[in-house]
Amino acid sequence: MTQLIIDGKITTSDDQEILPLEEFLASGDKSTGVWLDAHEEVETLSDFIGKIPVVALNFPTFADGRAYSSANLLRRHYGFDGELRAIGDVRIDQFEQMARCGFNAFELADGQNAQQAIERMQGFPVSYQHTVDRSPLFRQR
Amino acid sequence: MYVYDEIDQKMVDQRVAQFRDQTNRFLAGELPADEFQHLRLRNGLYIQRLAPMLRIAVPYGMLSSTQLRKLAHITRQFDRGYAHLTTRQNIQLNWPKLEEVPDILEELASVEMHAIQTSGNCIRNITSDQFAGVAVDEIEDSRPWAEIIRQWSTFHPEFNWLPRKFKIAVTGAEKDRAAVQVHDIGVRISRDAGITQFEILVGGGLGRTPVIGPVIKQGLEPKHLLTYLEAILRVYNRYGRRDNKYKARIKILVRAMTPEVFAEKVETEWNNIKDGEATLTQSEIDRVKGHFTAPDYEELEDLVPDIDDRITDNSGFSDWLQQNVKSHKQSGYSIVNLALKTTGTPPGDVTDEQLELIADLADKFSFGEVRITHEQNITLADVPKKDLHSVWLALVDADLASPNLGLLTDIICCPGGDYCSLANAKSIPVAEAIQRKFDDLDYLHDLGELDLNISGCMNACGHHHVGNIGILGVDKKGQEFYQVSIGGSGYEDATLAKILGPSFAQDEIPDVVQKLVDVHLKNRQGQERFVDTYRRIGIEPFKKSVYSS
Numbered sequence: 001m002t003q004l005i006i007d008g009k010i011t012t013s014d015d016q017e018i019l020p021l022e023e024f025l026a027s028g029d030k031s032t033g034v035w036l037d038a039h040e041e042v043e044t045l046s047d048f049i050g051k052i053p054v055v056a057l058n059f060p061t062f063a064d065g066r067a068y069s070s071a072n073l074l075r076r077h078y079g080f081d082g083e084l085r086a087i088g089d090v091r092i093d094q095f096e097q098m099a100r101c102g103f104n105a106f107e108l109a110d111g112q113n114a115q116q117a118i119e120r121m122q123g124f125p126v127s128y129q130h131t132v133d134r135s136p137l138f139r140q141r
Numbered sequence: 142m143y144v145y146d147e148i149d150q151k152m153v154d155q156r157v158a159q160f161r162d163q164t165n166r167f168l169a170g171e172l173p174a175d176e177f178q179h180l181r182l183r184n185g186l187y188i189q190r191l192a193p194m195l196r197i198a199v200p201y202g203m204l205s206s207t208q209l210r211k212l213a214h215i216t217r218q219f220d221r222g223y224a225h226l227t228t229r230q231n232i233q234l235n236w237p238k239l240e241e242v243p244d245i246l247e248e249l250a251s252v253e254m255h256a257i258q259t260s261g262n263c264i265r266n267i268t269s270d271q272f273a274g275v276a277v278d279e280i281e282d283s284r285p286w287a288e289i290i291r292q293w294s295t296f297h298p299e300f301n302w303l304p305r306k307f308k309i310a311v312t313g314a315e316k317d318r319a320a321v322q323v324h325d326i327g328v329r330i331s332r333d334a335g336i337t338q339f340e341i342l343v344g345g346g347l348g349r350t351p352v353i354g355p356v357i358k359q360g361l362e363p364k365h366l367l368t369y370l371e372a373i374l375r376v377y378n379r380y381g382r383r384d385n386k387y388k389a390r391i392k393i394l395v396r397a398m399t400p401e402v403f404a405e406k407v408e409t410e411w412n413n414i415k416d417g418e419a420t421l422t423q424s425e426i427d428r429v430k431g432h433f434t435a436p437d438y439e440e441l442e443d444l445v446p447d448i449d450d451r452i453t454d455n456s457g458f459s460d461w462l463q464q465n466v467k468s469h470k471q472s473g474y475s476i477v478n479l480a481l482k483t484t485g486t487p488p489g490d491v492t493d494e495q496l497e498l499i500a501d502l503a504d505k506f507s508f509g510e511v512r513i514t515h516e517q518n519i520t521l522a523d524v525p526k527k528d529l530h531s532v533w534l535a536l537v538d539a540d541l542a543s544p545n546l547g548l549l550t551d552i553i554c555c556p557g558g559d560y561c562s563l564a565n566a567k568s569i570p571v572a573e574a575i576q577r578k579f580d581d582l583d584y585l586h587d588l589g590e591l592d593l594n595i596s597g598c599m600n601a602c603g604h605h606h607v608g609n610i611g612i613l614g615v616d617k618k619g620q621e622f623y624q625v626s627i628g629g630s631g632y633e634d635a636t637l638a639k640i641l642g643p644s645f646a647q648d649e650i651p652d653v654v655q656k657l658v659d660v661h662l663k664n665r666q667g668q669e670r671f672v673d674t675y676r677r678i679g680i681e682p683f684k685k686s687v688y689s690s
Contacts, residue, residue, distance in 0.1 A: 041379075063179055063262070065302025069378045072299050077413055093163065093172075093180060097298035124155045126148050128292045130419040131299070136367075137148065137292070138425035139418065 003108040006083065008121065010114045016083075018056050035087060038066040042073050049078045054105075059088035062109075068101045075102035075132045092117040096124065102132035142203045142510055143288045143432040145253045152295065153250045156257055160184050161243035168240060183301065185259030186242055190562045195234045195242060196259040197249060201269035201287040201311070202230035202513040202520075209500035209511065211252040213493040219245050224496065226481065226489040226517045228553060228604055229308070230268050231259055235560055257295060262303045262389075264294035264374070268310045270318040271514040274433060275522045277470050281330045281337055283313035285429045286366065289421065290328075293367050300374045304381035305389035307374070308346075315633070320515065321345075322353050322635035323607060325391045326373060328366075337363050343373060343403065344395030347601035351637045352392040357404035364421045365411075371419060372411035376403070436508040436523055441473025445526045458533050460582060461544040466529060469522075477507075477521040477532060478514075480546045484576040487569045488554040489517030498539045506532055515604075516553055518546065548585045549593055549658070550576045553604055557597030557614060558621070564597035566614025566621035571595055571650055578651040588658055591671045592631070607631030609672045610657060611638040612650065623650055627657060627683055628675045636672075639680055642688055656686045 004011050018033035021040050033054030036042065045052065055074060057067035067086065074080040085105035086098050092112050099121055108114060130136040145153070163180050166172040172180075181187075185196035197212075204212075212232060216224050219241050225233040237245060249255055258265055269287045270276065290309055294300070300307075312319040313330035321327025327342035339361040345354025361369055377391045380398075395403045451459045467476040479499070482488050491499075499519060503511050506528050507521040514520055524532055536542035545551045552575065555561065557568030572595055579585060594608030598615075605611030607629040615622050622644040629638030645653055658671065660683050665674045675683070 062176065063302055064383060065262075065300070065378055066383075068299045068302065069375050072375075091176060093176065094302075097301055100298040124152065124296065126151055127298075128152075128295055129297050129299075130417070136419050138422060138428075141146075141148075141425065141428060 003112070003114045004105065005108070005114060005117060006085075006105040008118060010118070016054050018054060033083075036070065038064050038070075042070045042078070045074075046078060049074075049080050052080070052082055054083040054085055055080065056085040056087045056107075057103075059086060059090055062089045062091045062094055068097065071098070071101040071103055072132065092120050095120045100127070100131045100133055142205060142284075143200070143429070149292075150250075150253065153253070153255045153257070156184070156255060156296075157243060157246045157250050160246060164240065164243055179261060182261035183258055183263055184242075184246070185256035186239070187260060188239075188562075189235070189560055190558075191560065192236045193239050193242070194560065195237045195245065195256060196227065197232045197234070197254060197256050198259045198266045199231050199254075199513050200291050201267055201273070201284055202271055202515075203284065204511050204513065205252075206500035206503045206509045206511075208252045208254055209496050209503070211248060211254070213496035213500070215245055215248055216493045216496070218248075223490050223492045225487070225556060226491065226513050226519070228515050228517060228555070228602055229266055230271075230513045230515055231266055232513070233556070235556070260306070262305050262307075263301050264297065264303075264307045264309065267291045267294065268308070268319055268324075268515060270312050270314055271512040271520045272318060272467070272476060272522065273313065274435070275469050275471070275474075275476055276314045276316075276318075277468050278315035279313060279470065280315070280332055281313040282430075282433055283311040283319070283328075283330060284433045285426070286313075286328065286330065286339075286363075287311045288429050288432070289366065289425070290370065293370070297374075300378060303374070303378055304383045305386065305391075307377075307391065309370075317633040317635070318514075320604075320607065320631040320635070322633075323347055323351070323604075323631060324354065326370065327354055333360065339363065339366060341369065341373075344392040344400070345635075346390055346392045347604060347606045348390065349387055349599045349601075350390075350392065351601070351606040352396065353635050353637065354392070355395070355400040357400055357407065363426065364423075365415060367421060368414045368417065368419050369407070369411055371414060372407045375410055376406050380406075435471070438471050438474065438523070439525070441525055441527065443472040443526070445473075445529075448526055448529050451530075457537070457542070457544070458530060460586070461533055461542055462529065464544045464548065464586070465542075465546040471523075473526055475524050475526050475529060477524045477529070478546045479519040479521070479536065479541045480543045480551050481518055481541070482545055482551045482576070483540055483543045484550070484573065484580065486540075487556070487559075488552050488572050491519070495539050495541060498535065499541070502532060502535055516551065518551070544582065545585060547590050547592075549579050549588055549591045549654075550585060551592075552576070553592070553594040553608070555596050555602035557595070557603075561597060563600055564614060565599075565616040566597050566623065567647070568595045568597040568603060568612075568614055571612060571614075571623065571647060574648070574651050575654055578655065588662070589668060589670050591658070592629075593654070594629075604631060605629075606637050607635065608638060609670075609675070610654060615644055617644065621647060623647060625650075625653055625657075625687075627680065628672060630672055641680070641684055653687055657683055660686045
């Protein structure tokens with residue numbers, strides 16, 4: 001059973017419809033969710049940002065970092081405020097980075113421990129960079 | 142130098158705890174090996190040929206005497222009593238135990254050190270000019286900017302899983318001692334009408350495909366440094382190749398797009414974030430610069446008769462003065478360089494006792510600080526001229542006074558096949574054989590400045606592409622062979638060396654080097670350097686001499 005964490009809560013059921021990008025773009029209805037593979041560009045969603053309830057970004061492997069940039073662009077450049085879900089090879093040691101780039105939902109890879117994931121979500125309480133959730137540290141020093 | 146505040150310290154402490162947890166989970170079988178590999182690499186821990194290897198970060202090469210003593214202690218307690226200095230100004234331990242690494246990290250954190258991002262496909266240690274702050278040809282101290290970039294790149298959540306490793310170097314002097322043209326990003330500080338600005342180079346590098354990095358931005362205002370770097374990294378993270386690790390460095394992307402198109406892409410991305418929150422504030426620039434103010438120099442005479450007169454007296458001291466001591470921008474002070482290139486010791490290796498002696502000398506004569514250089518040497522940057530003889534005597538006792546800085550035997554050399562699991566061939570014995578052959582100091586002085594660089598494989602950790610003479614270990618049907626190239630330079634006149642021809646067996650290399658320098662000696666005009674002779678007469682005379690039997 002797929003383990004899903006949304007806004008810090010563990011759930012297993014999810015009836016959200018999420019279409020692959022190509023189908024989503026072809027469909028007249030833009031109120032479904034959409035998922036993008038790592039090489040697919042978030043720019044393709046720019047006209048529908050306000051309508052989409054869920055954008056899911058795929059991690060083909062945990063070592064593929066493209067979705068972090070996609071997430072960052074969606075949140076910071078396009079102002080997307082719906083659910084941003086990490087899917088694919090989503091492992092707990094990357095949770096903190098994902099959260100700081102704007103993901104708020106996580107579909108865990110097989111074998112990952114959801115409880116441990118939530119504990120790690122907070123990650124480091126301090127960090128240097130400007131990210132979705134924080135101003136750069138130098139502005140607070 | 143930069144001193145941590147509570148937040149910097151907390152960040153490093155947290156990483157120690159996190160890494161301990163990751164190590165424990167791996168040892169307990171809860172963390173799969175493939176995942177732990179990536180996590181440990183991001184903390185500088187490799188599994189090598191004989192043992193794990195831990196690479197410790199030394200930001201832009203700066204170390205305090207306290208840190209040196211801690212390193213000496215760590216090599217004794219957890220390793221075999223020596224450390225190795227790398228070509229990225231870092232320090233490696235060759236024999237740590239995997240399960241003790243968290244304890245080593247805890248020891249390091251107690252002196253504001255760490256191993257964060259010294260490996261893995263992320264932004265690596267920021268390197269710079271070992272003479273920053275004291276060089277006579279300095280435009281502006283590069284260290285504050287290197288530190289600002291270090292902080293920005295540490296645990297950057299968006300850029301921790303790049304297509305490949307990413308190296309940034311900063312220089313602020315006329316002479317480029319940081320090799321910025323062969324880095325993923327090179328930052329060159331200049332002044333226009335007294336105003337600081339940056340020139341940004343992207344896509345240089347060594348390795349399998351050596352490239353001199355093109356300039357993609359001129360006249361960048363300092364406050365925009367981080368947003369501009371962020372834009373470069375974002376373009377690379379999104380579009381760099383991930384299907385083939387040999388084509389994944391940013392240089393391949395820049396070349397495929399062309400530098401012009403790459404620069405446009407960066408500009409577009411930059412315009413989205415420019416002047417945003419990540420724009421540097423003057424108070425932050427001032428805060429960091431405040432850590433790199435000049436030490437408390439005394440008013441000293443620049444002329445020190447019993448030192449200045451020794452320059453030509455043909456004693457060991459005068460050789461050392463002439464070769465290893467460089468001019469300082471402060472009157473009465475000198476820059477002292479310890480060439481860790483004594484024959485019989487692997488280039489860049491330093492023992493626990495030597496580390497402690499260097500720490501003592503730093504405390505007594507150089508304001509308690511040293512720098513590691515990318516040539517795998519150590520610099521005492523602020524030594525009063527009047528104390529040079531005392532410093533030399535102490536260095537002689539510790540076997541640290543090798544007077545060959547910048548000469549043929551000051552060889553840059555990777556650990557090679559003796560340690561590294563990537564290597565195709567050994568490199569340390571080749572360096573030693575060359576050092577043994579060229580043991581006449583007068584001859585070496587006469588030969589003049591000559592960079593000889595050795596890498597045990599095409600990953601090029603020994604920077605063979607930018608050696609005046611570069612030696613590369615290759616594998617030919619299971620045998621170790623060596624390809625020789627000449628004419629490279631890693632400085633402001635950066636040039637990639639050209640391959641001479643078919644490769645050689647290990648025992649042929651010293652004679653090949655002899656033939657190459659013979660061609661130089663026969664053809665040089667005046668005191669021309671090897672590389673200048675080569676540039677004037679071309680590769681043919683060298684080829685002819687080496688391959689005609």
